[in-house]
Amino acid sequence: MLSGWGGGRQGWEAIIELALAEDIGTGDVTTLSTVPAETRAHGSMLVKGAGVISGLQAAAYTFWRVDPSIEFTPLVCDGTSVEYGAIIATMEGPARSLLTGERVALNVLQRLSGVATLTNRFVAEIEGTGALIVDTRKTTPGLRILEKTAVRDGGGHNHRVGLSDGVLIKDNHLAAIGGLYRVTNAILSARALAPHTIKIEVEVTTIDEVIEAVEAKADIILLDNMSLEMMTEAVTIIDGRALVEASGNVRLETVRAIAETGVDLISSGALTHSAPALDISLNFELT
Amino acid sequence: MLSGWGGGRQGWEAIIELALAEDIGTGDVTTLSTVPAETRAHGSMLVKGAGVISGLQAAAYTFWRVDPSIEFTPLVCDGTSVEYGAIIATMEGPARSLLTGERVALNVLQRLSGVATLTNRFVAEIEGTGALIVDTRKTTPGLRILEKTAVRDGGGHNHRVGLSDGVLIKDNHLAAIGGLYRVTNAILSARALAPHTIKIEVEVTTIDEVIEAVEAKADIILLDNMSLEMMTEAVTIIDGRALVEASGNVRLETVRAIAETGVDLISSGALTHSAPALDISLNFELT
Amino acid sequence: MLSGWGGGRQGWEAIIELALAEDIGTGDVTTLSTVPAETRAHGSMLVKGAGVISGLQAAAYTFWRVDPSIEFTPLVCDGTSVEYGAIIATMEGPARSLLTGERVALNVLQRLSGVATLTNRFVAEIEGTGALIVDTRKTTPGLRILEKTAVRDGGGHNHRVGLSDGVLIKDNHLAAIGGLYRVTNAILSARALAPHTIKIEVEVTTIDEVIEAVEAKADIILLDNMSLEMMTEAVTIIDGRALVEASGNVRLETVRAIAETGVDLISSGALTHSAPALDISLNFELT
Amino acid sequence: MLSGWGGGRQGWEAIIELALAEDIGTGDVTTLSTVPAETRAHGSMLVKGAGVISGLQAAAYTFWRVDPSIEFTPLVCDGTSVEYGAIIATMEGPARSLLTGERVALNVLQRLSGVATLTNRFVAEIEGTGALIVDTRKTTPGLRILEKTAVRDGGGHNHRVGLSDGVLIKDNHLAAIGGLYRVTNAILSARALAPHTIKIEVEVTTIDEVIEAVEAKADIILLDNMSLEMMTEAVTIIDGRALVEASGNVRLETVRAIAETGVDLISSGALTHSAPALDISLNFELT
């Protein structure tokens, strides 16, 4: 079990810096004017709901950036399922520093745990089907890496992180290319110019496009907003020659039926753009 | 009506930079490898839901940062209520640039419009009561200013922006101060040390604390998680000597009853931490 | 007593970074070419004047940023009055690092102690009157928070920190609004749109405007450049219904008479824009 | 005559960014809540004192960063002497933007004009002596380049900008080197290791050290805190073999006598660390 923020560089630190800057502004006047500098406190993070925890390392980093003398001790690992009332971390340090860092740490932790919790519900729905739940680029601005980690903490898998680590030819790319055989042309063009180390995925909406994509040797075929019947037919046609991903109208009520069509991957933007926060609070007592 | 991003400095630009950096990484390989540099396109932003729009200026800025030659034209103002199918903005420019900026612009716009839409539903619920819906510091990391603007676009009002522009003495501050008369002591201490230009608010949970806060001349009294009866009693006791704010258990089903107790302000973190995104998409065609 | 820079994030670190960058440039050639890397030194900070010290934490941070192995020990607290010859801090560490950090640390400390010293003279002048000396936004670019702290160290109080934590309607705002009842209109407009957590202050220059401001329920009324007689009349009219602040022509020779008119606050830009530096030097010896 | 900020990169932009950030914070609530977005205004910068102007380009940049649509027109050049009542610049643009940028622009301009004005008084004192007034590194943190420019605008000359563009061996370097012949050793060491493109200056306090410095072929010899007699003797000994700089106890009353000893350069930290601001104000009217 990690004891606070490990210290290794993660890549997501900038959003925490920004969040602290916007919250603290020119100083926490309430705390500075009411709490003596020498007061020390002990805090406990209490979960007021059931869910999957994600973001403890980011919370640890938040307190570390406010005051490196705060000792933050997570009691569970990211990815743990907890019930109402669980204490997931404790912290010790100057009361002023704890009060100043509290809100940003909770904002981050609540949001990421919300993402992990929602992902986990989708994963549970499709248990046993062999399909994977994957995220999208519809993440909260600035939180991309943390939310992608939260999806994994919830049992999901990650799609590409951003525009530079995967080729995904979408409807608007095809519109910009235009003409006949544009699916084929796009795939050939990407294969010629993109690094050979990343796969080529294409979004299709008709069976004709599915066939074109398979023949042009797409690595991954994204079935966008297809009916269950059409998806089943597409899976049959593709027949293992490419990975098959489904997207569109993915809800808790519909996801199992989608998984049962035989697709390999089911992606949903809602995992990150519409997950409600998990309620977590922080209780202080003097030490 | 504004024509794109005005150009004046807003204070929220950093989150857009961060979002573009995390999305674009070392370059949009799909677009660069499949769409010719000289292709130009026209795009329309289509709302696929009903709601209140917020974030058009941030979307305009996003495209401007990707490529200043993109012409972004909003067709409505922030704060406008729209129905399913509304076109809220159009854009013209190099297809590559439009494709590269699309996702970040939509992520920002969808989230902010989600906040404005949810705020608007709360505001509608309490119409005629005289109370105001206000936000909290439970905002998305990095999006504080944009989300506070979205709350105003939805008809709500803003609480303090961060820790430096308002004194709000909360339960954890009182815990850190300790002892008898801690509400009084905290208020006196804040009045002595904080700038005289910001008001002093204190969070209370009992009628005794309400009385103590009034007598210590708090400017604003925050009734936290009180029953409707207790709130009514508190309002009667305070009797105009301080602004009264209610928080805790604020939902669409409960908010009107809370407003009818006579409180001045009702604050809810859910406006910003749990608002589902408004569905908005971008359709391109060649020009 | 603190032992060096506490380590908690303060908000003013950026100006120290900038000052070090502009001074060190691509390296301290004198020190690198004349002092061996292994030489260690002991330094003492000596005050060559009488005054109030401010900025020791910023000085400690400066040396910490040059070399975290420097041990900086303040011998007095910020806010202490000292006489000529006082030693206010000592430091130990690599001679190269001490020599490289010396100038920036002294530049910061001398300026802030100059502000605290001048503030203290104003405060002494009005002792017993009940009025408070407050600062303005006429601070040195980049040093806002540090100079506001220096004012408090000198016994003064702070006005709003910047444009986002207080409403202050000045002559140029009124000019931009124009028309009859512009004082009233400005106050009403600010009350409707600004967060309810910050007070509304208005600058007035005539008795008519004083009356208008009181009736529109301004929280603070700033009497700008009024004669002593007019100030006395204004205080009588306001009669406790708003805080009263005086500004304009505030000098050591005039400040007591202004305080005796009964105003609550006296603000002066000279505290920060024209305070002469307190002379402080650093003496090294080998260890 | 320049028309606003030229646009070329200057190196001092960072301090303006910092000053705007600390002043504007999360937004100028007064202006946003009281002045309509469409109001336009005309402003005039009025000097309320006599002095030498410096910083117009920085002021122009400040307004440009707040809103590039502001048109800023300087009416005089930096370095111009003006009398009470001079209008030195006008500006046109959105009233909101002008109000938001006003304070930072004035803070910069008042300080720099204060430095130019004070420098100019020293320069006038020594007219005809052949000596030059030069600045030091005792500048305001973050304003180094702008203040060095202000010194030139006032008729002074610049010493090295920072630690990397000149070798200046001071008392604390000599203390760190220690031993006999430390002046000689320091000069030889610097000549061997520092770039051959920068001169070597050494600070001396006795005639013996003067002789040692000349013999070791110092390029510049800094006479620190010497009596007029000792300075005269030093000048005679050096006899043109090095540039001679005087420092210490340089005041308006003493500077001419120092110049008349025959030194080439007289440096004073007071030019930048203790110059009182020149009073400049901004008047708006609607357009």
Next chain:
Amino acid sequence: MLSGWGGGRQGWEAIIELALAEDIGTGDVTTLSTVPAETRAHGSMLVKGAGVISGLQAAAYTFWRVDPSIEFTPLVCDGTSVEYGAIIATMEGPARSLLTGERVALNVLQRLSGVATLTNRFVAEIEGTGALIVDTRKTTPGLRILEKTAVRDGGGHNHRVGLSDGVLIKDNHLAAIGGLYRVTNAILSARALAPHTIKIEVEVTTIDEVIEAVEAKADIILLDNMSLEMMTEAVTIIDGRALVEASGNVRLETVRAIAETGVDLISSGALTHSAPALDISLNFELT
């Protein structure tokens, strides 16, 4: 043909900022002290060697950042082969700005053209073999994206850009995993945890490892430092079931024989870490 820097965001701008900052420091004293502000000049970029041009857009950006009023006109496109004496760009503008930007623009252009030129020689050597020349991560710090573009300008192809857009299991990863079947285990582990959008490559040094990699379904197999005979055998075994990449001992004299073993890709760090600069100079004349 582009006319100067297009203005769209590229991702490599930071290194130009850094290069300008380190070169200009606190200002170009030579130019400022010898060339009048109003002098205008015309410059021509002359190639003094034969090679392939790369970096014109970066050079354009460099001048744009020094002074947006400079007009930079490229006369050829990146990727063009030129002979000794070719003029590849002209520029017009204030002489001071041209002089200040000259060195950084040339440093960037010479280095990138050097990379494109060397790449082109490798590509020419293997013409007709069907193999591709690809780069590595052995790039100049800060210039990754620009150098990868230079490789493409020279006719080569890109390997992954960095650690996040490709899985490449190298000898040190295998050492850290340890045990039997570590090639297999590493591939299975990467397939389970890495995004499904990037390919999995493994570095092997023996025929046994080749077999293990094929059976574990690696997407790309990197033959490191193998003899030509071993490479030929590996290609036969792999038989199209994975892409085959060769690395190690790749020189102009050896590259064709490597290509003729039938590998798909040949990677060489020397393309970027040891390419000599192409000699390019800038000639000014007054206008």
Next chain:
Amino acid sequence: MLSGWGGGRQGWEAIIELALAEDIGTGDVTTLSTVPAETRAHGSMLVKGAGVISGLQAAAYTFWRVDPSIEFTPLVCDGTSVEYGAIIATMEGPARSLLTGERVALNVLQRLSGVATLTNRFVAEIEGTGALIVDTRKTTPGLRILEKTAVRDGGGHNHRVGLSDGVLIKDNHLAAIGGLYRVTNAILSARALAPHTIKIEVEVTTIDEVIEAVEAKADIILLDNMSLEMMTEAVTIIDGRALVEASGNVRLETVRAIAETGVDLISSGALTHSAPALDISLNFELT
């Protein structure tokens, strides 16, 4: 001997940050997906060539920024000549962190050691002549300070670091000045306006210009691309009245003859722009 990165601020840290950011992107997927978090490793840096080492402190900093818990121990000092097979540093720490930092640390170290090695060969060629080998501003963007240090590590000396710490009037400056006596005019102008702490150097190409430069009292005269005969004549004319620097056509085969003309300094851009990297690799084993 230093043990890892000393911790003192060096000025070159930004390029390491940039290099890590561009390499790590959103995370090292290979390492994260194949190497367990708890694995620890030991690494050795092995030189596969003969040369002079430079950059160990930068390599130490690189690992420190990836993970401060890595212990990096240099076994030699920068400036040491090593043979094939030398182990120059060892490191211990989490295997993941070592793998993630490896490439950037090696890229920096190989390049800087390449510069030191090439410089050393030039220095060896002119041994005993009394001339010094100096660098230029033709450095790798972002690596200026590190490469200048590498030149010193190789036994060379440094020319000015950038545009602000030396006056060097070049052909393009003279072109921009124009007219008769432009060498004289440029020198006089620089002496009047540049800080007196930096020397004035002028580039000349004819004997007439040499004479003009000497008479105008240039501190340093740069003979650009002169024949050996002309250089000899110039040295005779200058006769110790200025430092003499030679540049142009400086190669290992020509440098001794140039030195023997009696010039004081020989500068070469090739030291930094075309030095091949020294081959260094990193071998890990489990601990």
